[in-house]
Amino acid sequence: MQKSLHIDPGKCTGCLQCEMACSYENYGVFNISKSRIKVFNFEHEGRKVPYTCTQCAEAWCMSACPVDAIRIDATTGAKVVNEATCVGCKVCTIACPFGTVNYVAETGKVQKCDLCGGDPACATACPTGAITYVDADWTGLDKMRQWAGKTDTQPRANA
Amino acid sequence: MAWTRKILRVDLTKGTCKSEPLNMKLAQEYLGQRGLATKYFVDEVDPKVDPLAPANKLIMATGPLTGTPASTGGRYSVITKGALTGAIACSNSGGYFGAELKFAGWDMIIFEGKSPKPVYLSVEDDKAELRDAAHLWGKTVWQTEEIIKKTHQDPQVRVSSIGRAGENGVLYACIVNDLHRAAGRSGVGTVMGSKNLKAVAVRGTRGVAAMKDAKAFMKAATAAKQVLKDNAVTGQGLPAYGTQVLMNVINEMGALPTRNHRDVQFEGARKISAEAMVEKRPTDGKANLVTNAACFGCTIACGRISKIDATHFSVVNKPEYWGATGGLEYEAAWALGAANGVGDLEALTFANMICNEDGYDPISFGATVGAAMELYDLGILTKEQIGMDAPFGSAEALCKLAEMTARGEGFGKELGLGSKRLCAKYGKPELSMSVKGQEFPAYDSRGIQGMGLTYATSNRGACHLRSYTVASEVLGIPVKTDPLVTEGKADLVKAFQDATSVFDSAGICVFTTFAWTLADLQPQLDAACEGDWTMEKLALVGERIWNMERQFNNAAGFTAKDDDLPPRLKTEPAKTGPARGLVSGIDKMRPEYYKVRGWDAHGVPTKETLSRLGL
DSSP, X not given: XXXXXXXXXXXXXXXXXXXXXXXXXHHSSBOGGGOSSEEEEEGGGTEEEEEOOOOOSXXXXXHHOTTOOEEEOTTTOOEEEOTTTOOOOOHHXXXXXXXXXXXXXXXXXXXXXXXXXXSOHHHHHOSSSSEEEEEGGGTTXXXXXXXXXXXXXXXOTTO | OOSOOEEEEEETTTTEEEEEEOOHHXXXXXXXXXXXXXXXXXXXXXXXXXXXXXXXXXXXXXXXXXXXXXXXXXXXXXXXXXXXXXXEEEEEEOTTHHHHHHHXXXXXXXXXXXXSSOEEEEEETTEEEEXXXXXXXXXXXXXXHHHHHHHTTOTTOEEEEOOHHHHTTOTTBOEEETTTEEEOSTTHHHHHHHTTEEEEEEEOOSOBOOXXXXXXXXXXXXXXXXXXXXXXXXXXXXXXXXXXXXXXXXHHTXXXXXXXXXXXXXXTGGGGSHHHXXXXXXXXXXXXXXXXXXXXXXXXXXXXXXXXXXXXXXXXXXXXXXXXXXXXXXXXHHHHTGGXXXXXXXXXXXXXXXXXXXXXXXXXHHHHHHHHHHHHHTTSSOXXXXXXXXXXXXXXXXXXXXXXXXXXXXXXXXXXXXXXXXXXXXXXXXXXXXXXXXXXXXXXXXXXXXXXXXXXXXXXXXXXXXXXXXXXXXXXXXXXXXXXXXXXXXXXXXXXXXXXXXXXXXXXXXXXXXXXXXXXXXXXXXXXXXXXXXXXXXXXXHHHHHHHHHHHHHHHTOOGGGSOOOHHHHHSOOOSSTTTTOOOXXXXXXXXXXXXXXXXXXXXXXXXXXXXXXX
């Protein structure tokens, strides 16, 4: 079964534990400026939204890469940047419609979410369940359950 | 490292920014943030200095756990000599600014001198420079943050600034970061304003690396987060209702100071409580509360994000206030509400917004309005003097006075001086509900006796965050004590004061202590920080910090006479509720407390105590 990161912005409090976990997992440092997941704070609406790569099935970043540095991890389905091959041309950052592949000046390569090899640190770190790692085919299950719960199944008198 | 080992020293008079190494010997003795910065402060500043003179300094300091995944590890403190009190001041704030400062590679920034013209400090990792702030002077906190982000073309920059209150000399001005988090009390923003320093803008990309034992730290931090999650207060109460969960509880106890402490129960408490904030309004069908919010790294998320009722009289034709923004927490709701007898939730929400927007302390402001309303009630202040009718309970007066105080207009100018100076000016000094010039927060010393001793002996003037015995006396954390008796409170207050000093010096929020004791913090500190951080060492550090602050205040001219409560709390018994008939037993508790502290009868630490603490 393939899994997918599932984000429920309504549960996000903006604590940035996900960003710290991401940087620690990938760079061994607590540094949100190196995080591949970002929480956006829409102050005047009172909304906070974690955002990262959705691992498109037809990944535009992968198609655009001239040196085939982005490959599919067969187990997780993640589109993974091979740093040894990446030449830092940034074409993928232009191709990605969502902005979730980004250049890192320090390494001269690009970085994006690789699902931590199947155990995403952001999901583990999230204290409120705003980020979960669930069956890729059923990311809507929670919402379905919520609406299902509102369905009136009581027998009606003299309907 | 848990410490970045670097201090930024900014000489505002000369306009220079210099990096210097952190004194690691002192870090071992005072930990960080409150403790360590206060040590630097007392070593460098004359206790008799005028708080608003260039010779006063102002330190912004992080703790060793600031910028780490330890829950709530995003705090920073501002240490200076308080403009409101003339005592040592240390005001703590959350949001994201503190962590960003750490990520830029700085343990603290020491500001000294006074700039000849308005400036702001820009920090980008190692690069620090003072920039002209002529275009920011006269702007609110919210405008300042927006302009700086635009000028820097960087939406990720974090800003801490003063609003017009700090420029206009409101003596309880705050320093506000991330729009609605504040180093709130004692007038630290007034000191910043006196130095012509408008703001600090920080962008940090270095992060926190190389802890003593990162794996052990992650393990300890994860275990401690579970403790917060499993606890009813930090896991359920605070996220759902915020600190406002206390409003009805404290009112029931007969410890909700009302109408300048004339009463101890407020008939309108329900209307301004957490429960009221989640109810749908009849006007627009929406609740005041939009959502809860966390500060950096916080897994509790007690913060309130509110939207005011757009039809409320305070914001009619003011669409700039209709969006979501920082909402009421308990102390603010009490001060703006019960303390004045105002039971209009939307009016309190408005006044609170103005406090955030222009950077001043809603506790001291609300309590000062309460004092002014009592003076009006007694006929000492007139409609002409105030510029309006200002009886207890007037939401209109509260809202107008909030705006006038922010702008320094009319009677707002007098309110900006705080209740002590206001009441003295009108010949009724006893009506100022304050200690060391700082107004009480939201607990009546007659109904919660330990809080009376807490207020009287707090090193920064009346304050609930120096030893929150409410935890024990009301909530039973860590053990239940009887709020109506004085017995045992001296020991309780000392224990809370010392432990809180450690939490405030670690980079951690004191709200964790609803669930954590020092034993939950210790493994995190020990794994993160070089050296051995045992329970014994932490207990000693906490007591050392408390005594160091006390020594500064004693040298500044404070005496045992200043460890006292206003006569009202000692002579006018509580009229209703469980504490009916009681007054504060402060005069009984004070000598007991001095003894427990190892101080003489005048409140001066004995030689033995000082030597035991290495002071």
